[in-house]
Each structure stands twice: as structure tokens, then as C-alpha cells.
Amino acid sequence: MPQQQTSSPGQGQRFDWWAAPAAATASDRTAAPGRPAVPGQSAVPVRPTPAREVPPAPAVPPAAAPAAGPSGAGPSTAAGSSGAGPSGAGPVEAPQPSRAVATTTDSTEVYRAVQRSAAFQDIRRSHRGFVFPVSGAFLSWYLMYVAAQAAAPGVMRSQVAGPVNVAWLLGLLQFATTFVLTWLYARNARTKRDRAALGLRWDTQDQLR
């Protein structure tokens, strides 16, 4: 069973990914309106099961509930979009017409609709907003370090402490920044994206079914 194989200590530390799809689909079918309770906890480390047992939040469901036919998909898209943005994006932008198409499994329309949704835009913004500037920063820091050997050998030779000179210090700093940026990226992904992305994943797949 995949459940047993993947629930390693590293994976299960914060979130059991294999428990999640089962729970998500179950809650979509049975108690779909319960999911809008999620946004209130978006800053907390991901813990899906208790969140779904919270009674429906009155503020969100009315807009999405009338979509009777594809009810499995409707509220959950709303949940995903509001779950991503702490600013309370709300269910307004959940594209109504595309959901009717979704039942006819036109996957292109589903992907386009999801791409337009505020939930997805938030995920993309938080990914690119971190990854692009940081990549530019560490690449130029590394290339400047390499270029400094050719451009400023005198500076690189000056002593700092004992046998350590500036070149060694900068080299060790490269190691340090690599580890720190790895940690920062992981923290950013965990707190800003993971939960919203997972919610959107199951919602999208429900629509594609």
C-alpha cells in the first residue's frame, strides 16, 4: 500500500500526504461546505483533518452553494481560493461557467479556469516572488565571488584571522548562504504555498474527474 511506504518520518512530520487525498475527496462529497473553515488557519502548520470537522463558516458558502449540478467541485474551488489568500479573496472569482463544462471532462477548460482563479494566482505569486529575486541574488553573489578571483586578487589575499584570508572567508560564506537559502526556501514553501497548492490540487482533480 502506498500509504505505508510514503509515511516516512520526514514526510509525516507535518502532513500526511496520503491521508490528505482521501480526506479531501471524502469531505468534498459529504460535507463540502465545511472546507471554507480552512482560511482561518492558513498561517498554522498544515493539519487538515481537524479543519474539516469545523462546522461550515456562514460567510462563504451561499455564493457557491447554488451550483447544484457539479456540487463536488463548486464549493471546493471557493475553499481553495479563499484558503490561499489570508486577505480573504472570497468565492467571487470562482468561474461559474467552467464548472458545468468540467463535468464533461474538458480538461483544458478546467486548467484555464484554475489558472485564472485567485487561489492559483496567489500560489504563483508567492512562488515567483520568492524564487526569482533569490535566484538572481545567489547567482550574482556566486558569480561575483568567482569573478573576484580575477578582478581583485589583492583583496582576496588579505589576511583575516590566522591562516584564513578573504578568499577562504567568502568561500565558506558561500557554503553558509547555500544552507541558509535552502532553509528559507523550504520555510517559504511550507508556510505560503504547500497548503493552498494541495487544496487546489484535489479541487482541480475533482473537476477533472
Added chain:
Amino acid sequence: MTTATPPPVAPTGDHHDLAIALFAVIVLVTLAITLWVGRKGGAAEDFYAGGRDFTPLQNGFALSGDYLSAASFLGVAGLIALYGYDGVLYSIGFLVAWLVVLMLVAELVRNAGRYTLADVLALRLRRRKVRAAAGGASVVVTLLYLVAQMVGAGSLVALLLGTSSPHARTWTIVAVGALMIVYVTVGGMRATTWIQIVKAVLLIAGSVLLTVLLMVRFHGDVGELMRQAAQHSGAGHRYLEPGLKYGATFTSRLDFFSLGLALVLGTAGLPHILSRFYTVPTARAARRSTMWAIGLVGGFYLMAIALGLGATALVGSAEVRHANSAGNTAVPLLALVLGGGNGSTGGVVLFALISAIAFATILAVVAGLTLASSAAFAHDIWAGAWRGRPRRRSLLRRGAVPASRPGAGPAGDGATDLATDQEVGVARIAAVGIGAAAIAISLFAQQLNVAFLVGLAFAVAASANLPVLLYSLFWSRFTARGAVWSVYGGLVPAIVLVLFSPVVSGTKVALFPGVDFHWFPLENPGIVSIPLGFLAGWIGTLTSPEPADADRFAELEVRALTGAGAA
């Protein structure tokens, strides 16, 4: 200090018996793993992606196992032993490159692709020629890297066994090639991954053991270690300063900058690294395995720096150079000294142990490369581009959608199963063919500089694979023409510039020393060919007769960032 004793040049006589015995043990263990794991099933999912059920920790070890080749273990430490700080400089590019993998590539590739790099491109650019171009570039990169590893293996094993006869070298190359073919054809990705894990554990454990022994020897005083190293390097304080290897002329500095650029950008385009991300179930697992790999690779290089310094301090640069002009035996020689010197039991055991780890490293890396190469050939060139049937691909796409266990989609269609089985069969045959080709090229290219070949493989990966990958993942207007131009626009300049570089002609150490048709001054083409790859993709997209397919990009983007419909 102990450094006053004359260090050994190389162990002699029966000391190699233990090394040979340990080599045999490693071969038997890896073959046993292959046979044991290989029984588990021959579906495409198993062959290409190891069933996608490895944990992040396992895959992190496998990633670092794939990445830390013998060139890293012996080569970087040897460079540090000979050139001090310039060797350190070389190792840093290998580590920083992982940030590119972590942030820009790992998770998105895991979600968007199935088995290979070209899968990611094919998701939004459904063109056979895109697949063929990306698959072809992957085969070129892996073949270059494979030849580098096997040439290195030939000279290294001969060196470790104390023979310098060309026969030993030839037979080593043939034997390593035969073994890697067996691993891949019988065991597929699952066996390859387990071999990587075993190798990575051995490698890290061996490095930790040596580093601890070294630190005990110096009572934990790193400053003293550096001073001793400078003292025994023959270069004095210049050993600890930049410029000992790459500082002679402006051209050599520029060459190093070119290499640095290739190293930092090439890793994210290496097919055998990218295909590792398909062995874990989710994008988050891919991220965590990359984090493990960064920790392991970073820790390893820190230890390699210490070991290189230790080899200089305890063995001496002159002796290291005397044993092997590239410094490849610095770490085994250090092991001999740390174990108690030549003739002592501890020294012999430690020398044999480190040699065996180096041998395991070679075997594991060539297996990973052969697998990636055969996957690129069978999945991209043969099935995707040459035979490529639109009907089959749309079926596969449909099958990948549901939320059940990734990969175990309802691919119940008989025709699809048959086609996939056929494809895996082709991949196995391709592994044999590529292995044979690599053996042949390696035998022919035995004189080539290994470090140059590795640098070239990274440069080609960074020029041909990375631009097209990044454009596909992030640029909404990217088109099929842009993709094809980007691949060839990086691949062709990289190869052409090398043909007209001092590596091929014009110098005494060139491939053809007799003639001189070189006009490109640098050994590494990265500084020119990488920007050309990006530029060609950009121009190709701008001049494209048809606009980008926004629907396909929506699918790619949603899939890559959320994992919806991921295999």
C-alpha cells in the same frame, strides 16, 4: 609532528589483495541488489521511476550518490591537495548549483513530467521535434558524462590496484561498462536507486571516518591543519590564496569563470539528476529530497576540503603529484597515512576501504547515467518522436489525471500497456547499445582529461537543457520553435566551440596535438554557449509563425505548481 616521516608513494604488493577482495564484495553486493530488486516488476513506472515510492531521505541519498562522482570524491580533494584554495573554488560551484535545482526546477519538474526532461516540454509543446531535440541533447550530455566517468574509472582502478599496464585499464573500462549494463537492464530505476543509496552511505561514512581521524590527528585545530598544508605544499602561503591553478593569465581566469558558470547552471539540466525527482510521490517529497541532497553534498564538500588539506599536510603535494599528476590518489594516500602508514594493518585496511568506496562510486554513477540515457532514447526519441502516436499520448494524459495513487492511473487500455511494454523493452536494448557505445568511446578517448569532459558535460547541459526547461516552466509565450532553437542553439555552439578549442588541437595535451585549427581560446564553452542557448530560445519564440498555446501553458502551470494531474 608525524609529517616528518617520508610518506609512501603508493602501497605495494599484497596490500592490493585486500582492495581487490573489497572490489569483488562491492560487485557482488550491487549485483545482489540488482537481482533482488529487479524482480519487482517491469512496468514503465518501475523501470523509469522506480515505482515512485521512495522516501525523501532515500532519494536525497540517491541524488547525492548520483551527483558525487569519483571526480568529486577523488578529483576535488586531489585538486585541493595540489592547488589549495583554487581546488576549494572549484568545489563551491558544484554546491551552489543545487540552489538552482531546488528553487527553479525540482518541484515543478516532478509535477509536470513523467519520466524524463522532455516530458516537461512535451506537456505544453506537443511536437515530435521538441521531444527529439530535448531527447537528443539529453543523450549527448549523459554520453559525455558517461565517457568522463569511464575514462576516469579506467585510470583510477588501475591506479588503486597498483598497475599501470594499459591492459588493466582497458579491462576495467570493459568490466565497468558490462556491470552498468546489467544493473540498468535487469534492475531499472529501482535497483539503480538502491545502488546509489548504498554508495552514498558508504561515501559519506568513509569521508566522515577519514575526517574524524584527521581532526584527531590535528587535535581539532583547523588553523594548524591549514598552516601545515601550506608548509608542505611547496608553495608556501600562496597555497592558501587564489591563483595557483587558474591565475596565470587572463584567459585562464576567464576559462575558470566559464567553467564556474557551466557548473552552477549545468546541474539543473543534467538528465540523470532530473529523472531522480520522478522516484518520489509528490513535489513536496522532491523538495525534501533536494534539501537532503544539499545537506549531504555540502557536508561532503566541506569534508573534501579538509581531506585535501590533510593530504597536503600529511602526505605532501610533491608525493601526491608523484603518485598521480592529477592528484586523484590524494585521498587513498591520506587514508594510508591516517591508518598508520604503509605496512601497518590499519593503513592497508583504510586504503583498501577508501579504494573500494571510490570503485562503488564509479559503478553507481555510470549506472545512473546509463539509465537516464536509455530513458531519453526510448521514451523521448523512440516512443515520443519517432513512433509518436497522438492517440497514445492523449490516452496517457487522460490516464494521469485521477487523484488515486500517482502513476497507478487507470491505464487499463490494452494498446497502451502493449506500447509501454514495448517502450521499456526498447529502453533495455538502448541501455545495452549506449553502454557499448560508451565503452567504445572511452577506450578510444582514454587520453582525454577527465575534468575537461565533466566540465564539458555540464556546459552542454547548461546550454542545451536548462534554457528550454526554464522557458517552458516560466514563460507563457514560449513556442515550439523557441524550444527547438533553444536546444540546438545551445548544443551546437557548445560542441563547435570545443572542436575549435585548445583541447582538440593546437597544444601538446590536445586530442590531436599534431595539427592546429583552434581559434576559440577557452577550454570550456559555457560563457558563450549558455547565453546563446537562452538567446536562441528567445529569438525562436519571437519569430515563431504561430502564437504560444495558452491552454497548454495553463495545464503546465497548474500542474507544476499544484500537482493536479501529476504522474
